[in-house]
Amino acid sequence: MIYRLIDYKEKNKIVKNISISKVLVVASTIIFLGWSNAWGQGQVKPEANGSCKVVGRVTSVGDLRWRVNSLLCSGDRINPMKGRTVSTLCYLNGKFIVFKESGIFDDKENCNPPHDTVKLCTGLNPNDCNSNKGPGEEQNVPTLISPYGSSMLSTRPVISWYAVPQATSYTVVVSGYEFYWEKTVDKTITALTYPKEEKELQFFNTYKFTVLANVGDTPISSSETLVVSVLRQEEQDAFAERVKQITELNLPPDEAAIWDLDAVFMARNLLNETIESLKVRVRAGSQNPTIYRLLADRYLEAWLPKEALREYSKAAQLAKNTNNLDELARVQEGLKIVELYNHPPTSTKPDQK
Secondary structure, eight states, X not given: OHHHHHHTTGGGHHHHHHHHHHHHHHHHHHHHHHOOOSTTTTOEEEETTXXXXXXXXXXXXXXXXXXXXXXXXTTOEEOBOTTOOEEEEETTTOOEEEESSOEETTSTTSSOOOSSOOOXXXXXXXXXXXXXXOSSOOTTSOOEEESOSSEESOSSOOEEEOOOTTOSEEEEEEEETTEEEEEEEETTOOEEOOOTXXXXXXXXXXEEEEEEEEETTEEEEEOOOEEEEEOOHHHHHHHHHHHHHHHTXXXXXXXXXXXXXXXXXXXXXXXXXXXXXXHHHHHTTOOOXXXXXXXXHHHHHTTOHHHHHHHHHHHHHHHHHTTOHHHHHHHHHHHHHHHHHHSOOSOOOOOXX
C-alpha cells in the first residue's frame, strides 16, 4: 500500500523538473548578480575607506593589527607577532586556518572556495536532485518541510509537513538499509519530534522520509520521498569541534549565526543545521533583519518558498524600521525569486544567433 502511494507521482517528475529548471535559471542569475547565497559571501563590513566583502574572522590573539573576533575582508593580510600564531575562520570554505607567518588571508593557499564541493539537491541545483521535490506542490499532499536539504548532522531530526485539509491522521515513515519505523499521529500534528523509542539514524547512512495523509484507516495521498544522508563519524566530530571553537569566541548570538555557524554549515551544504541555528535566533526574538533574510535565503535553497516569503516579509519590516537599505535591497531580490517559484515561466524563446 505504501509503495503504490509513493510511486504514482513518478510520471510527473520529468515535467516538473524541466519547469522548475526554467524558474531557477533566472533565480540563480538574480542571486549571483545581487549577492552570493553561500558561505557568508556578499555580507558587507563597514570600513573607514568604504566597505568590503567579508570572507572570514580572526579567532585568536597574536596579530599585529587585528584583534580577536575582527572580521576580515578579501585581501586583508595576517601579520603574526614574533613567535606567535594567528587562528582564523574562513567563511569561503568553513575551515579554521592557522597563520605562522605573514600572508594574505584569502590567497589560493588558504581561504578559498573548495573546488571539489559535491553539489546537493537544493532549490538552486534542481539538476542534482534524485527526487521531484520542488515548489508548486499539490494542496492535497502532505508535502515534507523538514529535514531540510540532502545531508545533515542530526540523527534525530524533526520531521514536519504541510497539512492536508481532508486528512484525519498522518503516518510518518522513515526507512533505510535494514532500518524502518512508522508512526501515525493525529490530524492536528504536522511536526513530529523524533520518537525516543525509535532507533536513531546512523552515521554515514542514507534514509528515506515519507508522510502519508489518511482518512480513517485509508491513505489518500503521499508526500514525495525525501532522501537524506547523515554525515560519517569523522565529519560529525570535525563539525562539533568547529562549533565548539565558535562558541568559545563568545560572539553576540545573532552575529555567530549569521557569519560563523552559517559559513561552517554551508561549506558542506548542511541546510538542516544552518536553518535550525537561525530558527533559534528567531525564537529568541531577534530584531536583526539579516537573521530573517538569511533564513529566507536558506528556505529557498530547501525548496520552501512559503517559508521564505514569511521570513522575507519580516526582514523587510525590520529593515524599514531601521532604515537598513542594504538588507532591504537583498530582500527585494529574494522576493523576485519567490515570485518565480509561484509563477514559473510557461515558455522560453529560442536562442537568437
